[in-house]
Structure formats: structure tokens, C-alpha cells
Amino acid sequence: MKRKRFLQLVKILAITMIALLLVACRNEEETSTKEGNSGDTLNVVSSFSILSDMIENIGGEYVNVHNLVPIGTAPHEYEPLPEDIKVASDADLLFYNGLNLEGGENGWFFKLVKSVGKSEDNIVEASEGVEPLYLADEEGNQEVNPHAFVSPKVGIQMTENILEALIEQMPEKAEYFEQSAADYLKQLQEIDEEYTEGINSIPEENRIFMASEQAFQYMTKEYGLKEGYIWAIDTDENGSPDQIRQTIEFVKQNQPKVLFIESNVDRRPMETISSETGVAIYEQSVLSDEIGKPGEVGDSYIKYLKYNLDVILNGLSE
Ligand SMILES: [Zn+2]
The missing domain is CATH 3.40.50.1980 (Nitrogenase molybdenum iron protein domain)
Structure with missing residues (x-):
């Protein structure tokens, strides 16, 4: 009986050691492939x-x-x-x-x-x-x-x-x-x-895209939206009294359906425009200089483009 148990123990030990050895070998293999790849990257x-x-x-x-x-x-x-x-x-x-x-x-x-x-x-x-x-x-x-x-x-x-x-x-x-x-x-x-078709489906009188920075010019020009903005490019002067006055003028003349706001700008200048003109700021922000944070909306360039189009269509369509 005792001898049988001893043999059993030896068997278990042998199996464990082989298993450990296999794991060790695999690990070594993994590290060496990894090292090999980094030269190819x-x-x-x-x-x-x-x-x-x-x-x-x-x-x-x-x-x-x-x-x-x-x-x-x-x-x-x-x-x-x-x-x-x-x-x-x-x-x-x-x-x-x-x-x-x-x-x-x-x-x-x-x-x-x-x-x-x-x-x-x-x-x-x-x-x-x-x-x-x-x-x-x-x-x-x-x-x-x-x-x-x-x-x-x-x-x-x-x-x-x-x-x-x-x-x-x-x-x-x-x-x-x-x-x-x-x-x-x-x-x-x-x-x-999708941009061409989507923007063409917006009633013509609503094809006005109003945001804070003039960051959407390449898109609005390509697909036929009229672009309004408070400032041309981010500087220390964002939202100066002159810019606010001119934007109020633009909004009153063009009557955009909504005002869009970028995810990474100071909201206050657009809030002033909104309260002075009675045109609401659209609840979904648009993305301009950056994609969304991982896990948030627009967290890749493809998603960023799709997201902006969705926001524009939701905001400007009847
Ligand atoms: Zn910018």
C-alpha cells in the first residue's frame, strides 16, 4: 500500500514538472517573438x-x-x-x-x-x-x-x-x-x-451651419452648407465684443435653425449669441480639432465624421 502511494506521488510530481517545463518554454517563445516583431515595427x-x-x-x-x-x-x-x-x-x-x-x-x-x-x-x-x-x-x-x-x-x-x-x-x-x-x-x-446625400436632404433654407470657430469651412464648402462663426481661428480674442456683434447680425439675417457648439470651446460666447437672437444652441456638440476620448462619442476619425454628420442632420432637418 505504502509503495503504491509513493509511486502515485512520483507520478503526480513528474506530471507537474512536465507541465511547468512546458509553460516555461511557451513563455520563452512568446518573449522571443515579441522581440523579433519590435524590429519590424x-x-x-x-x-x-x-x-x-x-x-x-x-x-x-x-x-x-x-x-x-x-x-x-x-x-x-x-x-x-x-x-x-x-x-x-x-x-x-x-x-x-x-x-x-x-x-x-x-x-x-x-x-x-x-x-x-x-x-x-x-x-x-x-x-x-x-x-x-x-x-x-x-x-x-x-x-x-x-x-x-x-x-x-x-x-x-x-x-x-x-x-x-x-x-x-x-x-x-x-x-x-x-x-x-x-x-x-x-x-x-x-x-x-452619406455627407452628399444627407446634406442634400436638408431643406434648402435650413442649410446654414453656425459654430464658434470657422473650423468647418472645408466641409461646408464641399457639401453646400452656408457657414457662420464667431471667430475665424482660436486666439486670445475669442468672443470679442466686435465678433459677438457681427455674429448676432449674421444670425438675425440668416436665421439658422440651431447654433452648433464644439466640444472643446468656451460656451459663453455662443450662449450670448443665443440669448440675443432667440436661436437655441443644439444639445449635441460637434467635434472639430479632435476625436472623442476613448469610449466616448466620435472616438475614431471614422466615427468622428459620422457623428458630426448625424448631429448636423438632426439639428438642421425638420
Ligand atoms: Zn482649431
């Missing part, structure tokens, strides 16, 4: 959330994206953190929107690029080739409107630019990048059609 820095999301979708498992301007902060001015500088020095590619979104050649993005010693070969302008539209400032000067990505048509162009840059940097994965870009483009083309 592009380290990418991107200036703001919309662009970062697009790169992640097109680059998939072969890109590691570090986003600079956090959600909740306008991308026109930014002070890179020590972590950003560290990641940027090791990056294979640095993407920016361009069209002066990041303050142009003297803005924060190019300062970062210079400070980490990166060259032209490492940087990619995502909006390259996009026909710029201009903002008129109070002195009548023309300034490029950076918010081109609000239009799905521009998103299509940006996707093509991102694809080209990734293939150039990692030609051996060209087929993979082409496939994911094709899937992504298909979605954007569908959304482009």
Missing part, C-alpha cells in the same frame, strides 16, 4: 488625435504611434513634454497635419523636429496636395484654414499620403499597408456619399 510620432487614429488604422500592427497633442487641447499651440522629445528622437517618422495647424514653419512641431535633429526625410505632411481654403482675419489678411480633415474628401487625400509614406519607409510591408488603406478608403468613400 515603425516608431511613429503624430501631432494630434485625428491623424494618430488614421495612421494606426493604415499602419495596423506595423506601427507604434505616439500622439502629441492630447484630446481636450487645441493643436495650434503645444509645449512638447520630456516624454514626447524622447520618443521623437527615436522615431522613424514624424507626421503632422500641415496647412499651419501646428503653427506653420515657426510653430511648435517644427521646433520639436529641429530640437531632436530630425531631417526632411523623417517628416510627413499629411495634408500635402490638399487645396487650401483661407480665413479672413479682422484686418483682412488671408490665413490658411488648417481644419481640412473635417471633410471626408480631405480624409481620402490624407489616407493616400499616409499610405505612401509608410510604404516608402517599410517597402516589405507594402501589400499589408495597401490592403488596410483600401479598407479604410472604402469606408471614407461611403461617408463622403
Whole structure:
């Protein structure tokens, strides 16, 4: 009896040891594959959330994206953190929107690029080739409107630019990048059609889009909405008495059905416009410079475009 128990114990011990050994081997295998992959991954820095999301979708498992301007902060001015500088020095590619979104050649993005010693070969302008539209400032000067990505048509162009840059940097994965870009483009083309059809379905007299910043120009012009705004681009002067007076005038003349408000602006100037004109602020905010926080509405570029269209259609349709 005793001997039998002893043998049983040995058997159990042997099985346990084999199991442990197997687990150990598997772990080792996992770590080594992981190490192998990191050599095959592009380290990418991107200036703001919309662009970062697009790169992640097109680059998939072969890109590691570090986003600079956090959600909740306008991308026109930014002070890179020590972590950003560290990641940027090791990056294979640095993407920016361009069209002066990041303050142009003297803005924060190019300062970062210079400070980490990166060259032209490492940087990619995502909006390259996009026909710029201009903002008129109070002195009548023309300034490029950076918010081109609000239009799905521009998103299509940006996707093509991102694809080209990734293939150039990692030609051996060209087929993979082409496939994911094709899937992504298909979605954007569908959304482009939805914008055309949706906005055409709004009664003509209601096709007036009024928000705080003139950030929707590329979309309103493309799909046939008349754009109203309080200020042309975010500055310290947002909602000045002059801007308020002119906007009240615009609202009284054009009688928009509702006033839209962006998720990341001071609500007070629009509240003044609303109380002075009797036109209500629409309950759902629109998204302009950024996608939604993870888990919230519009938390990817595709969802951002769909969400904005929904809000516009809900707000302006009868
Ligand atoms: Zn802006």
C-alpha cells in the first residue's frame, strides 16, 4: 500500500514538472517573438488625435504611434513634454497635419523636429496636395484654414499620403499597408456619399451651419452648407465684443435653425449669441480639432465624421 502511494506521488510530481517545463518554454517563445516583431515595427510620432487614429488604422500592427497633442487641447499651440522629445528622437517618422495647424514653419512641431535633429526625410505632411481654403482675419489678411480633415474628401487625400509614406519607409510591408488603406478608403468613400446625400436632404433654407470657430469651412464648402462663426481661428480674442456683434447680425439675417457648439470651446460666447437672437444652441456638440476620448462619442476619425454628420442632420432637418 505504502509503495503504491509513493509511486502515485512520483507520478503526480513528474506530471507537474512536465507541465511547468512546458509553460516555461511557451513563455520563452512568446518573449522571443515579441522581440523579433519590435524590429519590424515603425516608431511613429503624430501631432494630434485625428491623424494618430488614421495612421494606426493604415499602419495596423506595423506601427507604434505616439500622439502629441492630447484630446481636450487645441493643436495650434503645444509645449512638447520630456516624454514626447524622447520618443521623437527615436522615431522613424514624424507626421503632422500641415496647412499651419501646428503653427506653420515657426510653430511648435517644427521646433520639436529641429530640437531632436530630425531631417526632411523623417517628416510627413499629411495634408500635402490638399487645396487650401483661407480665413479672413479682422484686418483682412488671408490665413490658411488648417481644419481640412473635417471633410471626408480631405480624409481620402490624407489616407493616400499616409499610405505612401509608410510604404516608402517599410517597402516589405507594402501589400499589408495597401490592403488596410483600401479598407479604410472604402469606408471614407461611403461617408463622403452619406455627407452628399444627407446634406442634400436638408431643406434648402435650413442649410446654414453656425459654430464658434470657422473650423468647418472645408466641409461646408464641399457639401453646400452656408457657414457662420464667431471667430475665424482660436486666439486670445475669442468672443470679442466686435465678433459677438457681427455674429448676432449674421444670425438675425440668416436665421439658422440651431447654433452648433464644439466640444472643446468656451460656451459663453455662443450662449450670448443665443440669448440675443432667440436661436437655441443644439444639445449635441460637434467635434472639430479632435476625436472623442476613448469610449466616448466620435472616438475614431471614422466615427468622428459620422457623428458630426448625424448631429448636423438632426439639428438642421425638420
Ligand atoms: Zn482649431
